[in-house]
Amino acid sequence: MATASNRPFAKARQWIRRQIPTVLAGALFVVAWAVIARLINNNRIFASISYTISGVMEHSTDISIKLTETFTSVIVAFVLAVLLGIGLGLIVAEISTIRQMALPVVIFAYAVPHPILAPMFIIWFIIGGDITIFTFTGPSAYLFDSVTAAQAETAIAINGVTTFGAWVGFFPVFISTITGMNSLEERFEHFGTLLGASRWQMVKHFRFWRALPNITSSIKATVQLSIVGVIVAEFIASSSGIGYEIVLAWKTNALGYMFGVILIIMIGAYLFYQIVVWTLKVLTPPGSV
Amino acid sequence: MSNQTTGSSQGTNAASRESLISFNSVDKIYGRDSAAEESVAALEDVNLDIERGEFVSVVGPSGCGKSTLLHMAAGILESTNGTVEINGIAVQSDEHQRNEVGLVFQHPVALEWRTVRKNLLLPVQILKENGEIEGDMDHYRERADDLISLVGLEGFESSYPNELSGGMQQRVTLTQALIYNPSVLLMDEPFGSLDAMTKGELNLELLRIWNETEKTILFITHDLDEAVFLSDRVVVLSPRPGQIVDEIEIDLERPRSEDTRGTERFVELATELRQHFKRL
Amino acid sequence: MTARDSRTLGSRVPGGGRISIENSRLTRWALSGLGVILLLVFWQAVATLLGLDPQYFPSPIDVMDALQRTWPTLTDALPHTLAAAVVGYLIALVLSIFTAMVLVANERLLNALMPFIIGVNTVPRIALTPLVIYWVGFISLSATFLANYVMAVWVAFFPMLIAALDGFKNIDEATENMLAMYGATTWQEFKFVRLRKGLPFIFDGMKSGFILAMIGTVVGEFVSGTFGIGSMASSVIGQIAIGRAIAIVLVLGFISSGVVFLIYQIESQLIFWQESSIMGEE
Known part of the structure; x- marks a missing residue:
C-alpha cells in the first residue's frame, strides 16, 4: 500500500519492463532473418534485408497509396463490425425468442469458413456499386512529389472489401455481447427485481457493464479479423489494396517486394492492435480490458 | 475407544517423548531470488517440536505464515534457513519418506473426472509408481473401502466430486491423506470453508479418527475455539514475520465431546488464547 | 447438490x-x-x-437450381479441398498438443518462446499465403496444391497451440501443491491431471482450429487457383453468378458445421464433469 504514492515512476518502469520481451523478440527476429538470408544466400528463395529494403523503395509510392487504401478499409470494417456486433448482440440477448430462432443461423455462420463468402460480397457491390461516404486525399500526395492528388485519393466507402471485413470481424463481438449480457450474476437480477428496474434499466445499469469485459476482449480479436477479412477480399477483388500487391509481387516473382509488403502489414497490424487496446483502456472503466 | 490417546500430552512416558516433526530455527523469505519483487519475510526463527501422537494447532492472524509453515513440512516449499525434519530426516533431503506425511488441503482437491474411490486411490498410484510405497493395489482398495466407511461416505464410492456437498468433498480430501497410512497428518485450515454445523461435526470425527489411527497432527486454523477443542497444545504465531510468541497446553480431558465446549476449563482456555491475540 | x-x-x-x-x-x-x-x-x-433478377438476387429455389447444376463440379472439387483441410488440421492438432506438452514441461523454454507465439498469433497470418505458394512452387511447380496443406497447418496451428498451452497450465494452486506433495514427476502431472484439465481448452481449440484449417485451404486455393472449392468460388466473381456462390457457401458451411458439431458431441461425451459449448469459450 505504501508504494501507491510514487505511482507514475513505478508505472513507467513497469511499462518499460513489460516491453522488454517484445523488443527482444523483435531484435531476435531481425537477427534470425539476417542469419537465414546469409545461409541461404539466394534472393530468389529468401530475400535478404537489403534486398527487401530495395524492393520496398522501388515501389514506395505504390505501397504508400495501397497501404492507405487498405488501412482505411480496415478501419471502416472494424468500426462496422464493432457497432453492428454490439447493437445486434444487445437485441438478440434481450429477446430470448429471437435468440433461439437465430441459433441455427448463428452456428452456421460461425462454422462456415468465412473466405468462401467473400466472392458473394464482392459481386453484390460490383452489381450495386460502392457506397462512398466521403473521399479524402491520402498522405501519399504530400509524401511523394510524383503522386498526384487524384492518385492518392482514398475513399471511406461501404463496398465489397469493407463489408466482408466487417462480416469477419462481427462474430466475436456479437457472440460475446450475448454471452456477457446473459452471464449477469443472479444476485444482481434479484437486486434489480427488488428495485423494480425495467428491462431497459437492467440493460443500462447491469447487463451492459457485465458484458463489457467480454466485449472488449472480443474487440481485440476483431482487430486481427477485420484485417484478415480486408486482405482476403483484396486477394480476390483484383486491383485494390495491399492484399492485391502481395499477389502481384508473387506473380512477378519479386520476392524482396513481397517480403517487404508482408512485413509492413504485420507491423501495421501490430500498431493498429496496440492503438485499439490503448483506446479501450482509456475509454472503459479499469479492469475491463 | 481406547483411552491410550486420551491425555497424550500429559502421558509423560519417557519412551513417547521422541519428536516426530521438528522445525529448527526455520526462516522463510519470499521473493529473495527474483530481483523483480521486494522480498518478504514470512517466518523468522521458528523452533517447534511435535511428539509422536500429539495434536498441535497453530493459530495466528491471517498472512502470518501459518500455511507456509505447513507447506515446508509437506516438502512443497523449501525453508530459506534452518531445517524441517520428520522422523529426524530433513524433508528436503533425498532420504525423506513421502509416505510418512499426509496433507489435508484447505480446499478439496478431488479431481472432477474421478469417482470418490478413484480420487482416494490417486496418491497411492503416484507414490507406488515412484516406489515410495509398497503393497499391492488390492490391499489399498480394501483400505479405501475401510476409509470410506470411517469418514461416513458409504454409498458415495462411485459418485463424482460435483455430486457431493462441500463437507463431503472435504471428507474425500481427508481420506486421500490417510490412504497410505502416514504417521504425520498436516492439516491446512481443512474446515475453514465449511458452515459451522458441518465444521463441528467434522471436528468430532477428526478426533475420533485421530484416536483410532494414532496419527501425529499439525493443524492450522484461524478459529481459536476449534484449536482449543481439538489440540493438546496451541502455538501462537505473531503477525509477519511469523514468530512463535506463545504456546498453551490444553489440559482438557479426552475423549472430548460437544459438551466439552460448555465446560468452565474450555471457556477459560479459549479466553486465555483470545487475550494473547489482543496483545499481538 | x-x-x-x-x-x-x-x-x-x-x-x-x-x-x-x-x-x-x-x-x-x-x-x-x-x-x-x-x-x-x-x-x-x-x-x-x-x-428480383435471379442472376443477382436469387431466391432459395434459384439457389437449389444452381446447386443442382454445379453439383458434379462441386463433388469433383470437394475431395481436394477437404483432403488439404483435414490433413493439415490433423497435423496442426498433433503438433500443437505435442509442442504444448514440451513447452509446459520446460517452463524456461516456454517463457522464452511466448512473445513469438503471441506475436505470430496476433498478426494476420493469412497475408503470407502468396509467399507460401511461392515457396512450395519453388520446390516443385507441379505440387502447388501442397501449398493448401501448408496453409491449413500454418493458419490452424497457433490458436490450437495457445489453447493447449492454456489448458495444460489450467491447474489450481491446491492441485499443484498436491502433486508436489506426492512428488509427482512431470509425466505423472500430465497423466493424472494436466491432460484431463486441458481437455476443455483443447476441444475449444479443436473446434475453431478446424474452421481455421478450412479457411487456410480456401484462401490458398483462391490465390494459387489450384482445383478446389476455393478456386471455384473465386471464379464465380467473373461470371457474376450469385446463385452458385451461395450454393457453394451452403455446401461448405454444412460440412464445416457438421464437423464442428461432431467434435462438440465427442467433447460432451468425454468431458462429463462440465458443460461444453458448441462455439467454444467466448
Missing part, C-alpha cells in the same frame, strides 16, 4: 444454459426450426414479390 446447481446456472451455452426441463428443450428446438423456415419463406417471398 449445490455444486451441480451452480454449475448449471453458470453454464457456457449462450442461451443461458440448459434449464433441464425436457419440455423447454423441445420448445427451443421448435423455435430454432421455425427460425430457419421463417428465414427461407421471407427470402423466397421477397424475391418473388419484388420480382
Whole structure:
C-alpha cells in the first residue's frame, strides 16, 4: 500500500519492463532473418534485408497509396463490425425468442469458413456499386512529389472489401455481447427485481457493464479479423489494396517486394492492435480490458 | 475407544517423548531470488517440536505464515534457513519418506473426472509408481473401502466430486491423506470453508479418527475455539514475520465431546488464547 | 447438490444454459426450426414479390437450381479441398498438443518462446499465403496444391497451440501443491491431471482450429487457383453468378458445421464433469 504514492515512476518502469520481451523478440527476429538470408544466400528463395529494403523503395509510392487504401478499409470494417456486433448482440440477448430462432443461423455462420463468402460480397457491390461516404486525399500526395492528388485519393466507402471485413470481424463481438449480457450474476437480477428496474434499466445499469469485459476482449480479436477479412477480399477483388500487391509481387516473382509488403502489414497490424487496446483502456472503466 | 490417546500430552512416558516433526530455527523469505519483487519475510526463527501422537494447532492472524509453515513440512516449499525434519530426516533431503506425511488441503482437491474411490486411490498410484510405497493395489482398495466407511461416505464410492456437498468433498480430501497410512497428518485450515454445523461435526470425527489411527497432527486454523477443542497444545504465531510468541497446553480431558465446549476449563482456555491475540 | 446447481446456472451455452426441463428443450428446438423456415419463406417471398433478377438476387429455389447444376463440379472439387483441410488440421492438432506438452514441461523454454507465439498469433497470418505458394512452387511447380496443406497447418496451428498451452497450465494452486506433495514427476502431472484439465481448452481449440484449417485451404486455393472449392468460388466473381456462390457457401458451411458439431458431441461425451459449448469459450 505504501508504494501507491510514487505511482507514475513505478508505472513507467513497469511499462518499460513489460516491453522488454517484445523488443527482444523483435531484435531476435531481425537477427534470425539476417542469419537465414546469409545461409541461404539466394534472393530468389529468401530475400535478404537489403534486398527487401530495395524492393520496398522501388515501389514506395505504390505501397504508400495501397497501404492507405487498405488501412482505411480496415478501419471502416472494424468500426462496422464493432457497432453492428454490439447493437445486434444487445437485441438478440434481450429477446430470448429471437435468440433461439437465430441459433441455427448463428452456428452456421460461425462454422462456415468465412473466405468462401467473400466472392458473394464482392459481386453484390460490383452489381450495386460502392457506397462512398466521403473521399479524402491520402498522405501519399504530400509524401511523394510524383503522386498526384487524384492518385492518392482514398475513399471511406461501404463496398465489397469493407463489408466482408466487417462480416469477419462481427462474430466475436456479437457472440460475446450475448454471452456477457446473459452471464449477469443472479444476485444482481434479484437486486434489480427488488428495485423494480425495467428491462431497459437492467440493460443500462447491469447487463451492459457485465458484458463489457467480454466485449472488449472480443474487440481485440476483431482487430486481427477485420484485417484478415480486408486482405482476403483484396486477394480476390483484383486491383485494390495491399492484399492485391502481395499477389502481384508473387506473380512477378519479386520476392524482396513481397517480403517487404508482408512485413509492413504485420507491423501495421501490430500498431493498429496496440492503438485499439490503448483506446479501450482509456475509454472503459479499469479492469475491463 | 481406547483411552491410550486420551491425555497424550500429559502421558509423560519417557519412551513417547521422541519428536516426530521438528522445525529448527526455520526462516522463510519470499521473493529473495527474483530481483523483480521486494522480498518478504514470512517466518523468522521458528523452533517447534511435535511428539509422536500429539495434536498441535497453530493459530495466528491471517498472512502470518501459518500455511507456509505447513507447506515446508509437506516438502512443497523449501525453508530459506534452518531445517524441517520428520522422523529426524530433513524433508528436503533425498532420504525423506513421502509416505510418512499426509496433507489435508484447505480446499478439496478431488479431481472432477474421478469417482470418490478413484480420487482416494490417486496418491497411492503416484507414490507406488515412484516406489515410495509398497503393497499391492488390492490391499489399498480394501483400505479405501475401510476409509470410506470411517469418514461416513458409504454409498458415495462411485459418485463424482460435483455430486457431493462441500463437507463431503472435504471428507474425500481427508481420506486421500490417510490412504497410505502416514504417521504425520498436516492439516491446512481443512474446515475453514465449511458452515459451522458441518465444521463441528467434522471436528468430532477428526478426533475420533485421530484416536483410532494414532496419527501425529499439525493443524492450522484461524478459529481459536476449534484449536482449543481439538489440540493438546496451541502455538501462537505473531503477525509477519511469523514468530512463535506463545504456546498453551490444553489440559482438557479426552475423549472430548460437544459438551466439552460448555465446560468452565474450555471457556477459560479459549479466553486465555483470545487475550494473547489482543496483545499481538 | 449445490455444486451441480451452480454449475448449471453458470453454464457456457449462450442461451443461458440448459434449464433441464425436457419440455423447454423441445420448445427451443421448435423455435430454432421455425427460425430457419421463417428465414427461407421471407427470402423466397421477397424475391418473388419484388420480382428480383435471379442472376443477382436469387431466391432459395434459384439457389437449389444452381446447386443442382454445379453439383458434379462441386463433388469433383470437394475431395481436394477437404483432403488439404483435414490433413493439415490433423497435423496442426498433433503438433500443437505435442509442442504444448514440451513447452509446459520446460517452463524456461516456454517463457522464452511466448512473445513469438503471441506475436505470430496476433498478426494476420493469412497475408503470407502468396509467399507460401511461392515457396512450395519453388520446390516443385507441379505440387502447388501442397501449398493448401501448408496453409491449413500454418493458419490452424497457433490458436490450437495457445489453447493447449492454456489448458495444460489450467491447474489450481491446491492441485499443484498436491502433486508436489506426492512428488509427482512431470509425466505423472500430465497423466493424472494436466491432460484431463486441458481437455476443455483443447476441444475449444479443436473446434475453431478446424474452421481455421478450412479457411487456410480456401484462401490458398483462391490465390494459387489450384482445383478446389476455393478456386471455384473465386471464379464465380467473373461470371457474376450469385446463385452458385451461395450454393457453394451452403455446401461448405454444412460440412464445416457438421464437423464442428461432431467434435462438440465427442467433447460432451468425454468431458462429463462440465458443460461444453458448441462455439467454444467466448
